[in-house]
Amino acid sequence: MPEPSPTSSRRGRLLRFGAAVAVLLALAGYLVVQYVTGGTGAPRCKVVSGKGDGASYEFTPEQAVNAATITAVGTTRGMPERAVTIALATALQESGLRNIRHGDRDSIGLFQQRPSQGWGTRKQIMDPTYAAGEFYRHLAKVPGYSRLPLTVAAQRVQRSGYPQAYAKHEPDATLLAAALTGRAAATLTCEGRPGATRTGGPDAVRAALVRDFGRDVLQVAGAEVGGGTDAGSGQVSPSAAASPSPGPGPGTTVTVPVPEGTAADGSRRQRGWELAHWAVANSSALHIAHVSYAGREWSAGRSVSEWTESGNSRNSAKSTAEVRIVTGQ
Structure with missing residues (x-):
């Protein structure tokens, strides 16, 4: 069996070195993405109950920005805190409070609104301020929405195939709404x-x-x-x-x-x-x-x-x- 040539051995070492560098770069890229998007090692945000009952919710900076936008759009429109809670719970269920570019069929954005169903253009829906405004505009048309169970009010707007799914987010949305509307100070x-x-x-x-x-x-x-x-x-x-x-x-x-x-x-x-x-x-x-x-x-x-x-x-x-x-x- 012939001995491997020096050239082929050197080429093999270079290939192995290149593969190792590629793995390290991929790992570094993954860690950067995790940090920026709120994954492992990223800074965290936290909201606590103003009632002193120990309730709290932790979330990412990305979610915090979107929750703050949803709340600000609501209060600027004169919507009550209950409306903000409904909006936040809906966005938590639909997108995890992330402005995503994909979903079921043509659903996109914080509320998974569909251009084909008259919610606006893709560009408009991907603007969190616009998307939140559209949600509140539709919610305001629901008679007595503030007195309805959250799942019912959200479903009247969203027409979701899983209307009961909104309920699990109500406690976290309630904490967020109390803080971001300013009712619960320093929380x-x-x-x-x-x-x-x-x-x-x-x-x-x-x-x-x-x-x-x-x-x-x-x-x-x-x-x-x-x-x-x-x-x-x-x-x-x-x-x-x-x-x-x-x-x-x-x-x-x-x-x-x-x-x-x-x-x-x-x-x-x-x-x-x-x-x-x-x-x-x-x-x-x-x-x-x-x-x-x-x-x-x-x-x-x-x-x-x-x-x-x-x-x-x-x-x-x-x-x-x-x-x-x-x-x-």
Whole structure:
């Protein structure tokens, strides 16, 4: 039997080395995807019950962004918390709160809406803000939906082949709705991902606020970026949008004033906590490092993700009048 030539032996070693490198690259790619999409090793988000009964729900940053959008679209339309709960439970069942491009037949998106059934174009349905708005538009047409069992209300909109499946998501959706509408204060946290993404800054935060809440969140509330506005207009000046202002950490601060409510209904605090929880839910996507409101502060990357007392706690009147969102550099 002839001895293998030096050339063939070298070629064999190169092939084995190349195969090993390919396996390592594939593993690295898998780990990156898992981290970004909320799989093993990714930062987590958590919502806890405001009733102190120990109930909680853990979810991914991707799910948090979509849940915050669904909630913001609902409250901006004047829908009650029950409607938000129904919408969140529906999206949990239909897509796992992920904006997916596939499904049964031509179903796509958060709510698995179908272009062929008049829900909109594929491009429209893949826009979470549009999809949530369409869900609420159809839900509002259901007589007495807020008094119906969640499965019944959701089924009147979705016409699903498995209507009872929505029920299992009601407890988690209820926790999410209470936090993201601002009714349950300081109950939503995320580990955050400081420094892990370059998409962020005040402009990105402002654009996302307008995307989810509508332009009034900046124009009517007179939100300031970097502490500056055009004189007399209430509009954010271009120079202010790019300049840093002092905040609880490094970066650039977006200060969102919270409209006054009444002491009786606590609407100012609820609106403030809605905006604060929205910012935390978007912390990984928008590179948000700190959020403070009503004397409490959340920071990304803490070993224990929680809301703690902040330096503004002594001035409760001022701290309830604005939400401060600090982006990483």
